[in-house]
Amino acid sequence: MTRVVGRSTASPVPRSADVARVAGVSRKTVSRVLNDEPYVSDEVRRRVLEAAEQLGYRLNHAARALASGRNRSVGVVALGTAGYGTASLLVGIEKAVRDAGYALRVINTVDGDPKRIAGAVTSLLEQGVDGVVISEPVVEGEVSVRADVPVLFLGAPPAFTGGRTLTVGVGAHALARAATEHLLDLGHTTVHHLAGPGRWYASKDRVEGWRAALAARGAHEPPVLEGDWSPASGYAAGRELAADSSVTAVFAAGDEMAIGVIHALREAGRRVPEDISVVGFDGNPVFAYVTPPLTTVRQPFDAAAREGIRLLVHAIEEPGTDLPPAGEPPVELVVRGSTAPPPSQEGQTVPRTT
Amino acid sequence: MTRVVGRSTASPVPRSADVARVAGVSRKTVSRVLNDEPYVSDEVRRRVLEAAEQLGYRLNHAARALASGRNRSVGVVALGTAGYGTASLLVGIEKAVRDAGYALRVINTVDGDPKRIAGAVTSLLEQGVDGVVISEPVVEGEVSVRADVPVLFLGAPPAFTGGRTLTVGVGAHALARAATEHLLDLGHTTVHHLAGPGRWYASKDRVEGWRAALAARGAHEPPVLEGDWSPASGYAAGRELAADSSVTAVFAAGDEMAIGVIHALREAGRRVPEDISVVGFDGNPVFAYVTPPLTTVRQPFDAAAREGIRLLVHAIEEPGTDLPPAGEPPVELVVRGSTAPPPSQEGQTVPRTT
DNA sequence: ATGAAAGCGCTAACAG
DNA sequence: CTGTTAGCGCTTTCAT
Numbered sequence: 213m214t215r216v217v218g219r220s221t222a223s224p225v226p227r228s229a230d231v232a233r234v235a236g237v238s239r240k241t242v243s244r245v246l247n248d249e250p251y252v253s254d255e256v257r258r259r260v261l262e263a264a265e266q267l268g269y270r271l272n273h274a275a276r277a278l279a280s281g282r283n284r285s286v287g288v289v290a291l292g293t294a295g296y297g298t299a300s301l302l303v304g305i306e307k308a309v310r311d312a313g314y315a316l317r318v319i320n321t322v323d324g325d326p327k328r329i330a331g332a333v334t335s336l337l338e339q340g341v342d343g344v345v346i347s348e349p350v351v352e353g354e355v356s357v358r359a360d361v362p363v364l365f366l367g368a369p370p371a372f373t374g375g376r377t378l379t380v381g382v383g384a385h386a387l388a389r390a391a392t393e394h395l396l397d398l399g400h401t402t403v404h405h406l407a408g409p410g411r412w413y414a415s416k417d418r419v420e421g422w423r424a425a426l427a428a429r430g431a432h433e434p435p436v437l438e439g440d441w442s443p444a445s446g447y448a449a450g451r452e453l454a455a456d457s458s459v460t461a462v463f464a465a466g467d468e469m470a471i472g473v474i475h476a477l478r479e480a481g482r483r484v485p486e487d488i489s490v491v492g493f494d495g496n497p498v499f500a501y502v503t504p505p506l507t508t509v510r511q512p513f514d515a516a517a518r519e520g521i522r523l524l525v526h527a528i529e530e531p532g533t534d535l536p537p538a539g540e541p542p543v544e545l546v547v548r549g550s551t552a553p554p555p556s557q558e559g560q561t562v563p564r565t566t
Numbered sequence: 567m568t569r570v571v572g573r574s575t576a577s578p579v580p581r582s583a584d585v586a587r588v589a590g591v592s593r594k595t596v597s598r599v600l601n602d603e604p605y606v607s608d609e610v611r612r613r614v615l616e617a618a619e620q621l622g623y624r625l626n627h628a629a630r631a632l633a634s635g636r637n638r639s640v641g642v643v644a645l646g647t648a649g650y651g652t653a654s655l656l657v658g659i660e661k662a663v664r665d666a667g668y669a670l671r672v673i674n675t676v677d678g679d680p681k682r683i684a685g686a687v688t689s690l691l692e693q694g695v696d697g698v699v700i701s702e703p704v705v706e707g708e709v710s711v712r713a714d715v716p717v718l719f720l721g722a723p724p725a726f727t728g729g730r731t732l733t734v735g736v737g738a739h740a741l742a743r744a745a746t747e748h749l750l751d752l753g754h755t756t757v758h759h760l761a762g763p764g765r766w767y768a769s770k771d772r773v774e775g776w777r778a779a780l781a782a783r784g785a786h787e788p789p790v791l792e793g794d795w796s797p798a799s800g801y802a803a804g805r806e807l808a809a810d811s812s813v814t815a816v817f818a819a820g821d822e823m824a825i826g827v828i829h830a831l832r833e834a835g836r837r838v839p840e841d842i843s844v845v846g847f848d849g850n851p852v853f854a855y856v857t858p859p860l861t862t863v864r865q866p867f868d869a870a871a872r873e874g875i876r877l878l879v880h881a882i883e884e885p886g887t888d889l890p891p892a893g894e895p896p897v898e899l900v901v902r903g904s905t906a907p908p909p910s911q912e913g914q915t916v917p918r919t920t
Numbered sequence: 921a922t923g924a925a926a927g928c929g930c931t932a933a934c935a936g
Numbered sequence: 937c938t939g940t941t942a943g944c945g946c947t948t949t950c951a952t
Contacts, residue, residue, distance in 0.1 A: 225714070227929060227930090228929065228930065229929085229930095237938075237939085238938065238939045238940080239929090239930080239931090239939090240930095240931075240932090240938075240939060240940080241937090241938060241939075242930095243930070243931060244931095244937095244938085247931085250937095251937050251938080252937070252938085253937065253938090256937085256938085268712060270688070270691060270692050271692050271929095271930085272632070272692070272694065272928090272929055272930070273628075273692055273693045273694055273930095274627075274628045274629075274631035274632045274637065274694050274928090274929080274930090275628075275632050275928070275929035275930040275931085275944090276929080276930055276931070277628035277930090277944090278626070278628045278629050278632050278928090278929080278930070278931090278944045278945065278946085279929075279930040279931040279932075279943080279944050280930080280931055280932080280944085281931095281944075283628065285671075285693075292657050292660065292661065293657065294650055294653035294654040294656075294657050295653075296648055296650075298653075299648035299649075299652075299653035299656075300648040302648075302653075302656075303646050303647065303648050303674060306646065306672055306673070306674045307646065307674065310673065310674075315671060315673075315689070315693055316671060316672050316673070317639075317669055317670060317671050317672075318660055318670050318671075318672050319660070319664065319669075319670070320657060320660045320661065320664075334624070335669070337624060338624050338625050338626070338627055339627045339639075339669055340626065340627055340628045358622060360579065442851075443851065443852045443854070443855040444851075444855075446855070447855060468852045468855075471852055471855045471856060472855045474855075475855040475856070475857070478857065497796075497797065497798075498797045498822045498825055500797070501797040501798075501800070501801060501822075501825045501826045501828075501829040502825060502829070502856040502857070503829070503832065503856070503857050581945060581946090582945065582946065583945085583946095591922075591923090592922065592923045592924080593923090593924095593945090593946080593947090594922075594923060594924085594947080594948090595921090595922060595923075596946095597946070597947060597948095598921095598922085601947085604921095605921050605922080606921070606922085607921065607922090610921085610922085625945095625946085626944090626945055626946070627946095628944085628945080628946090629928090629944070629945035629946040629947085630945080630946055630947070631928090631946090632928050632929065632930085632944090632945080632946070632947090633927080633928050633945075633946040633947040633948070634928085634946080634947055634948080635928075635947095
């Protein structure tokens with residue numbers, strides 16, 4: 213049975229002074245023990261811990277924050293969507309932050325609107341966070357707030373590290389490139405791309421990776437289609453793609469959009485992967501169980517979150533110091549059933565010229 | 567361009583005393599204005615606000631919390647999974663909490679282990695939250711912590727409201743029942759059930775709803791299969807189900823498990839929905855775009871979160887008062903392509919013996 | 921309608 | 937190794 217015991221009405225909440233009295237030491241010594249500071253004899257430490265335990269003492273973080281000026285908490289501005297990607301990133305952040313001994317405060321913004329992000333950051337700053345992480349920032353507009361703490365942009369390209377702002381990406385460029393190359397390797401003449409909204413960094417990175425892969429092979433670059441990450445937008449794009457008989461390979465910037473594309477394609481009588489290959493982006497494991505199983509690239513959410521928080525905590529605790537070097541997470545291509553060689557090899561050698 | 571302005575090195579962070587000085591009032595008056603307290607002339611209010619704005623004043627929540635004993639924040643213990651359901655619930659909670667004027671602190675627990683939940687609650691209490699929400703609690707074990715603030719169990723059955731603990735469910739029983747009845751209405755003799763892990767409340771509720779629907783129609787109750795919410799566990803269950811030629815309808819306790827079931831069924835040569843109908847549980851919109859589109863019931867995550875937080879905030883701000891009445895969210899069955907009448911009517915009248 | 925004084929519970933800076 | 941003395945920045949009395 214799950215049960216939560218209510219506070220016993222009589223006893224007042226114990227303070228550190230109570231612990232000190234019971235342990236027979238000063239308040240400062242209690243403080244030392246609770247903060248794992250050196251210069252406390254094991255004997256005293258034990259007594260203090262015992263007294264705290266016995267009294268059911270609970271540290272008051274607000275008082276500590278006020279006195280020390282440090283909060284041991286970081287705030288995150290996340291996207292208020294329940295999508296696999298954003299949720300995975302948040303889970304990764306939470307774990308990394310907790311492991312670092314910090315508490316987590318979260319504010320969602322509907323759509324990454326810069327004004328709202330600024331408002332969220334201000335609110336977090338008022339709450340006294342020691343650091344801020346902005347998860348999956350969009351590109352448009354300018355977030356201007358006076359931040360006296362380090363700010364981490366997670367999921368943005370390594371572009372604007374300056375002052376106390378840090379950036380950690382997820383290697384989207386390399387992932388997009390790998391996805392595109394996989395298709396090219398299969399023998400496709402070129403690869404169409406369904407991108408995310410243009411105002412997102414995440415979209416831009418993937419477009420560029422795709423473009424780089426195409427350019428490296430001298431492949432023709434078809435016009436970019438744009439979706440909004442939703443399967444519905446993928447479906448809409450899929451209908452367009454189905455109408456173009458030259459399309460044999462599609463790289464969608466998100467798994468869900470890829471699923472929408474495949475659905476539209478099949479509805480239009482195009483087989484996947486026999487007629488058209490599709491690869492997604494994210495790595496949601498559930499899509500290994502749809503028909504056809506989706507080939508995709510896996511985003512290293514946990515690794516990126518861990519690395520980002522490591523940097524952020526370093527910036528908080530050792531300001532001025534050089535940041536420890538980062539290790540790029542490996543590029544993971546997950547080949548499943550939605551990709552195959554193109555229907556025939558004609559397209560490779562006989563370019564269509566009206 | 568996204569940019570965060572670093573703090574100007576020279577100026578010290580302004581305090582409420584600075585605002586008071588600039589506005590030519592006392593600190594207490596500044597406090598009154600900032601807290602929307604009455605008995606402040608409009609003229610003075612305006613001046614204070616202006617001074618605060620001009621100085622770039624930011625309230626210190628830690629100091630306020632220490633002085634007032636209230637934090638205006640609630641803590642949530644969530645499941646550390648990026649699944650659609652848990653993520654949706656968290657998004658709903660965040661919004662409801664923010665709308666109520668509270669800040670949100672999050673701690674994830676890997677698997678709902680009672681010990682860890684207790685630890686998480688303690689940690690939140692130390693952080694000074696005014697209320698705690700435990701999202702999707704499991705059933706096993708006992709969470710015992712001395713909580714001096716109201717605790718909301720979100721996603722649990724309306725069972726253990728007592729002391730300062732509240733409970734708000736998502737109407738899982740009714741949803742499961744609706745899913746099962748949909749299948750029965752289609753003409754299926756009975757419905758097999760793939761449940762979640764037994765130690766979850768969420769599982770129990772759904773099993774009971776399914777059981778109630780069966781009983782109401784006098785349908786035979788087949789043994790329950792158990793998965794772990796993952797598509798892989800659904801796939802495993804699907805293989806078992808495929809081997810039993812008597813099954814024509816399956817109700818899976820989660821969309822992802824349903825997807826796994828369908829995959830296994832089709833792999834075994836059983837058509838969905840022609841041979842076997844499958845309905846899921848959750849309402850993730852992406853599964854409208856797989857083949858076949860998944861029939862499911864939609865969980866009212868937002869409504870549940872909103873209602874739960876409303877109750878929690880009420881308990882925080884008006885302790886002792888009766889709680890305002892709640893409105894049950896409507897049951898939403900989303901019929902798509904994975905359900906159909908059974909292959910023939912034989913099964914209905916000729917039970918297999920031997 | 922506004923102000924003065926007194927802490928909230930803890931840690932910092934110094935002493936010993 | 938341990939204790940003393942001052943606050944941290946705000947809100948609370950209680951005056952006025």
